[in-house]
Amino acid sequence: MEDETNAKVFFPTSRQFVLEHMVNVLRELHHREMGPVIVFSFEMEMCTDLLRALVERLEAAEAAYRTTDEFASYAATIARNAAAAEAQRRQRLSTMKQKKLTKDEDGNVTRNERDMDMAEDAAGAGGGGEGIALIEGETVVPEVLPEFTFVVPNRAIDVEVVQRALQDCEEGGGGDNLLGRAIRRGLGLHHAGLKGKVRRQMEVLFRGRHCGVIFATETLALGVHSPCRAVVLAGDHVRLNTTQFRQMMGRAGRRGLDFLGHLVFLGISMKKITRLMTSGETIIKGNVQVDALTQLRVLQLHDYLQHRGRDAKQSDIIRRLLSLHNPDWESHITSMV
Incomplete structure (x- = not known):
């Protein structure tokens, strides 16, 4: 044990x-x-x-839970609500049918078929009744109980x-x-x-x-x-x-x-x-692979700006290049400056 x-x-x-x-x-x-x-x-x-x-x-x-007496009582309540709702629906339909009765020229009572169809639809949808309140509560046991x-x-x-x-x-x-x-x-x-x-x-x-x-x-x-x-x-x-x-x-x-x-x-x-x-926040560091082609393009841009006389832009690029801490770049750029 x-x-x-x-x-x-x-x-x-x-x-x-x-x-x-x-x-x-x-x-x-x-x-x-x-x-x-x-x-x-x-x-x-x-x-x-x-x-x-x-x-x-x-x-x-x-x-x-569905095998317990508590659920059986709940299901019985749902069944009673459904029966009461169906009874009210039939009563509503009967009341609406009585209101749709008309008399012809000879005094005979007739029914307006179009109005009857509309009455049946309204009764089936649960609306249109006068003086009859619907029973509050569920009428169908949910497929999945919310609990x-x-x-x-x-x-x-x-x-x-x-x-x-x-x-x-x-x-x-x-x-x-x-x-x-x-x-x-x-x-x-x-x-x-x-x-x-x-x-x-x-x-x-x-x-x-x-x-x-x-x-x-x-x-x-x-x-x-x-x-x-x-x-x-x-x-x-x-x-x-x-x-x-x-x-x-x-x-x-x-x-x-x-x-x-x-x-x-x-x-x-x-x-x-x-x-x-x-723990503190992780420090993210870049790992840019600087190859020969990238170095050549940056140096070409540096020379272009130098010849165009853009001193402010040139100094900004030099500062950024030096911040990469590349030994090859630092020696070359320092010699040009």
């Missing part, structure tokens, strides 16, 4: 630890209304595994856009339709292994707040407009340096919407976290 218990305890910086505790981290962020969330990982396979694990956990939890999704409330995206994204992602999402299942639960995936059309659809869904969580590599942190409220760094990696960390961390906090962003480290040692948080 002791061996079985120890077998389920993973090292905090291991891959299994991240997979096991990711759902708890995301649930806590969702409960605190810290979404949308970007989960960064440097491995495409890890992003896919995290998405698959979360989708399967949500599907299993929903399947278990088992990460869809952001008050999303700013049309249903047609979501359906189009579903179609594109199902075509390029693999045999298990992982992307389609994920989108229905407000989850997304973004890495270089996906088709460009699929990545663009994921970006649209994330910016439109349909996908409350997206698993991505560092590609989403570079040059893609994808602001969020919280960032999760899932696992350590050799490429996780100060520059990448600051670039990913900068995604947290939406301009004009959030006063601050939130950052969560998962599966990263405290020593690495301290180094990332306290």
Whole structure:
């Protein structure tokens, strides 16, 4: 029994630890209304595994909930709402039919067929009734219960856009339709292994707040407009340096919407976290390869400006050439000056 218990305890910086505790981290962020969330990982396979694990956990939890008495009571309430709505629709249609009855020249009651068709259409659409209020509440059990999704409330995206994204992602999402299942639960995936059309659809869904969580590599942190409220760094990696960390961390906090962003480290040692948080910015140095042809062209430009009498421009070029600290250039330019 002791061996079985120890077998389920993973090292905090291991891959299994991240997979096991990711759902708890995301649930806590969702409960605190810290979404949308970007989960960064440097491995495409890890992003896919995290998405698959979360989708399967949500599907299993929903399947278990649908077998409970609480869901049975909820489904019964939905059925009663649907029956009441249908009864009101029929009553509305009957009332409208009575209003459309007319009399001909002989005094016989007739019906205007055109008005009857319009009445049936209006009743079927749920509008046009007078003095009859619709019952508030759901009439159909959702295909995916909202309690088992990460869809952001008050999303700013049309249903047609979501359906189009579903179609594109199902075509390029693999045999298990992982992307389609994920989108229905407000989850997304973004890495270089996906088709460009699929990545663009994921970006649209994330910016439109349909996908409350997206698993991505560092590609989403570079040059893609994808602001969020919280960032999760899932696992350590050799490429996780100060520059990448600051670039990913900068995604947290939406301009004009959030006063601050939130950052969560998962599966990263405290020593690495301290180094990332306290390290200074990386100094970027150029590594320009100066060949003989480049030197010749620069010297020709220098001689041209000298003969044209452009002293100000000439001195500026000389200053820039000397700043490159090339020994060959320094000796030649100094001799000319």
